[in-house]
Every structure is written in C-alpha cells, then in structure tokens.
Amino acid sequence: MNAVTARTLLSPAPLGGDGIGFLGASAFSVLHRAIRLNFLRGSDLHAILGVTLRKGDDLFRRMTRFEPQQQALATTFPSHDFTRRTYWRCENWWPFGGPIPWATLPWRLRICPSCMRSCYHSMLFQMPGILRCPWHGDTLIECCPRCDRAFSMDLGRQTELGRCDCGHDLVDYVATAEGVGGPPARMSEAIGTYLCWAKANRKENWLIAPEGWDGFAWSALHHLCGRLPPNLNRVQGDEGREPEGDMVVEAIHLERSLKFGSPRLSPNSGLESFQPSMAALPVAWYTPLAAVEHQLKKMLGELARSGTVDKDQLSQATVCLPTYLCGRRVFFQTECLHRVVLRTMAKLGSTLSAASESRMDCAKEFYALINRHSLGRHLLERCIRQMLLRGFADGVRVVLGRRLPSLYASARWKPVVRYPWLLLNLPAGHVPSAQINWTLQRGTD
Numbered sequence: 001m002n003a004v005t006a007r008t009l010l011s012p013a014p015l016g017g018d019g020i021g022f023l024g025a026s027a028f029s030v031l032h033r034a035i036r037l038n039f040l041r042g043s044d045l046h047a048i049l050g051v052t053l054r055k056g057d058d059l060f061r062r063m064t065r066f067e068p069q070q071q072a073l074a075t076t077f078p079s080h081d082f083t084r085r086t087y088w089r090c091e092n093w094w095p096f097g098g099p100i101p102w103a104t105l106p107w108r109l110r111i112c113p114s115c116m117r118s119c120y121h122s123m124l125f126q127m128p129g130i131l132r133c134p135w136h137g138d139t140l141i142e143c144c145p146r147c148d149r150a151f152s153m154d155l156g157r158q159t160e161l162g163r164c165d166c167g168h169d170l171v172d173y174v175a176t177a178e179g180v181g182g183p184p185a186r187m188s189e190a191i192g193t194y195l196c197w198a199k200a201n202r203k204e205n206w207l208i209a210p211e212g213w214d215g216f217a218w219s220a221l222h223h224l225c226g227r228l229p230p231n232l233n234r235v236q237g238d239e240g241r242e243p244e245g246d247m248v249v250e251a252i253h254l255e256r257s258l259k260f261g262s263p264r265l266s267p268n269s270g271l272e273s274f275q276p277s278m279a280a281l282p283v284a285w286y287t288p289l290a291a292v293e294h295q296l297k298k299m300l301g302e303l304a305r306s307g308t309v310d311k312d313q314l315s316q317a318t319v320c321l322p323t324y325l326c327g328r329r330v331f332f333q334t335e336c337l338h339r340v341v342l343r344t345m346a347k348l349g350s351t352l353s354a355a356s357e358s359r360m361d362c363a364k365e366f367y368a369l370i371n372r373h374s375l376g377r378h379l380l381e382r383c384i385r386q387m388l389l390r391g392f393a394d395g396v397r398v399v400l401g402r403r404l405p406s407l408y409a410s411a412r413w414k415p416v417v418r419y420p421w422l423l424l425n426l427p428a429g430h431v432p433s434a435q436i437n438w439t440l441q442r443g444t445d
Contacts (some may be wrong), residue, residue, distance in 0.1 A: 014038045014048050021179035024191040027062040027070045027088040029121035035161050036119055050076045059153040060109040062091055093123045095198040101209035106219045110140045110152045116170040120181030129225035134190035134235050135182035144168055193229045207423040214341040216439040220421040223437055246440040252382050253433050254375055265381050267338055271350030276335035286330045290325045292393050299413045335340050336399050340419050341391035348384050379432045395417055417441045
C-alpha cells in the first residue's frame with residue numbers, strides 16, 4: 001500500500017475537490033481553495049494534500065512551475081478531471097513559440113478581486129495582453145488594494161493564505177465553498193477562445209528573450225502580444241493596456257521584391273560568438289553603421305564646444321569607435337555591445353551558421369521554423385542588423401561614459417542600457433515580419 005492510498009483510506013477526502021464554478025482554474029487556485037476550506041497550515045499540506053512545502057516557499061510559484069507538485073495535488077482529488085492538468089500548465093496558455101523565459105520575468109501572482117472572493121485564479125490572468133478579468137471586467141492587480149504591498153503566498157508566515165499583513169482579506173468563505181468564480185458561459189467562451197488563439201499564435205510567432213532579468217519584461221510582452229481575439233479585446237480595452245513609457249519599439253518588414261543577390265552575412269561572421277570578438281560584416285552594412293558613428297562624433301563635438309571635456313579626453317574616447325571598412329568587408333568590434341545584446345544577437349547568428357544536429361530541442365525547433373519559411377533567413381539577418389545598430393548606439397555611449405563622465409550630465413546623449421525583446425512572425429505563405437521592443441533598464445535613465 002503506497003502513501004497516497006493510505007492517506008485516502010485513513011482520512012476523509014479534503015474539501016475543495018468538486019471543481020464547481022472553477023472552470024479553467026490554476027493548480028494554485030485549487031490548492032488555495034482547499035487550504036481555506038479545510039483551515040490548513042503549512043505542516044498539513046503534505047499529509048492531507050500531498051504537496052511538499054519548504055520554509056519560505058511561495059505557493060504560487062511552486063504550483064505553477066513545478067509539475068510534481070501539480071501531479072500530487074491531482075492525485076489527491078481523483079474524482080475531478082484534474083489529472084490532465086490542461087489548465088494548470090503554463091505552456092498551454094503561453095501565446096509565443098519558444099521556451100518561457102522564467103529567468104527573465106518577474107513572476108508574481110496577478111488576481112481579479114471579484115474572482116479571489118471564491119479563491120478563483122486562472123493562468124489566463126498571468127498571460128501577456130490580459131490586463132482585466134475577461135468576465136468581471138476588473139483590473140487585475142498584483143498588490144493589496146489597501147496597503148499596496150505585493151501579495152505574499154508564504155503559508156509558513158501567514159495565519160491564512162491570501163490574507164495581507166495589514167489584515168485585508170479578499171477571500172470570502174461562503175463564496176469559496178460555493179465555488180462561483182464567474183458567469184459560467186462567459187468563462188467558458190473566454191477560456192476556450194484564448195486557448196485556441198494562443199495555440200495558433202505559437203505556431204507563427206517565436207519569442208527571443210534577453211538573458212538578463214528585466215523588471216520591465218511585462219511591458220514589452222503586453223505590447224508584443226498585439227491584438228487579442230475580439231471577444232477578449234473588448235473587455236481589455238486600449239485604455240487598460242500598459243503605457244510604453246521609455247520603451248523603444250522597432251518594426252521590421254520585408255518586401256516580396258527583396259533582392260536575393262544582395263551581400264549576405266557570412267556563416268562565420270563573428271556575430272554568432274557569445275564572447276566579444278571582431279565581426280566581419282557585409283559592406284552594405286557600413287552605411288547605417290557609419291550613420292551611427294556620425295551621430296556619436298557629433299555628440300563628441302557638442303561636448304568639445306561646451307567646454308566640459310578637453311581635447312585629450314576626446315582623442316582617447318574616439319579610439320573606442322569600433323567600425324573599420326576594409327575592401328568588401330566591414331570589421332566591427334563587438335566588445336562595445338552590452339552583454340545581453342551580444343548574447344541575444346549570438347542566438348540569432350548561430351541559427352544562421354551552426355548545424356541543427358548540435359542544438360537543444362528548443363533551438364532545433366527554432367532552426368526548423370526559420371528554414372521552413374522562404375524568407376526566414378532574410379528576416380533573421382535584418383533583425384541582427386537592426387539589433388546591432390541599436391546595441392552599437394547605446395553600448396558605445398556607455399563605453400564613452402567611462403572615459404567621459406561629463407556625458408552623464410547631458411540630457412540628450414546620456415548613456416543608457418536597453419534589453420531587446422524580439423518577436424518573429426513567420427506565417428506560412430505570407431511575408432514575415434518582426435518587432436523588437438527595447439526596455440530601458442533601471443539606473444540608466
């Protein structure tokens with residue numbers, strides 16, 4: 001007799017396994033409801049629900065990112081169709097192709113106040129583009145509406161899970177027992193529509209995320225998500241979408257009349273390297289790179305005329321400019337690029353050069369997606385060039401700022417660091433496109 005069977009025989013089934021009014025509920029939602037209905041504490045979870053909790057664990061993170069915990073909870077409630085966990089897996093809701101960038105995202109619980117009265121939460125609330133509850137219309141929140149503290153889901157610290165330290169509690173016991181999360185018909189329509197849309201969207205849109213942690217990741221993702229299905233978009237409304245703020249948005253489009261005989265990026269250009277190096281680029285790339293250098297020299301000239309730096313400092317700073325024209329190649333020192341930008345470009349460059357057999361599964365899938373479209377490689381080259389130009393313009397100013405501290409006093413030319421979020425759209429039979437959202441990092445504005 002195993003531990004699960006023994007637990008079932010020796011103790012009555014815990015409350016919260018009926019799932020009434022809990023269509024599309026997340027694993028955290030099921031666990032939260034069971035904890036509140038059965039008045040459980042941290043030490044009770046493993047014995048009664050089969051969920052293992054360590055000291056300091058955030059239950060929301062643990063139940064959305066660790067499948068063994070989801071499986072243990074599904075085993076506790078075998079009478080309900082939780083075992084498929086269709087609504088529990090974040091990957092089923094995610095609207096972009098590619099792995100979910102967990103290490104980059106600030107992953108916090110986002111709730112609808114009306115739904116939380118019955119302990120209801122859906123992974124739909126965590127998705128890009130969803131800023132309001134699709135059936136109640138309430139703005140989704142991440143902080144207590146009374147004291148503005150972030151929600152804490154540490155059962156070892158709280159007397160009741162979901163009750164804020166200020167005493168405010170969004171949960172109502174009667175509503176939790178009844179399990180009415182929202183109007184069933186509207187919930188069913190919104191959840192079904194979103195899951196179908198997300199599945200179709202993943203086949204044509206691939207997300208390349210920066211490797212550094214980004215506090216403004218969700219601003220970029222909400223914007224990249226674009227237009228939701230009409231019945232969801234009506235609820236969200238344009239006024240509910242987060243403002244772009246200091247985010248730079250760059251759209252990249254191709255034309256069917258693209259000249260295939262134009263100079264191409266070499267498979268061993270140096271841009272596929274994850275370490276700073278000297279890159280050999282097509283001569284056609286020299287003009288836009290020279291335009292960036294012209295602006296940088298103009299900036300240095302303005303500083304010289306203002307008298308904030310002397311000629312020796314300017315002469316030393318000019319050495320940092322990394323572009324050299326030699327014959328049919330342009331040589332570029334990538335050491336001026338920020339590490340996050342360099343590594344993102346290397347992901348794209350390696351797709352153009354390396355063999356698919358040497359890749360991880362997700363990289364192989366991306367490689368196949370790019371090569372399946374007739375213009376996929378051309379789009380990738382255009383994205384690399386655009387990322388190089390922006391990364392050059394921002395990165396070299398940071399390098400110059402180390403030699404010319406007075407540069408930080410300039411409102412126009414002050415060094416900044418931005419992280420690129422790239423979304424590639426590769427619809428079968430149509431011209432592909434891409435969008436890069438650059439988020440301004442803290443401490444650089």
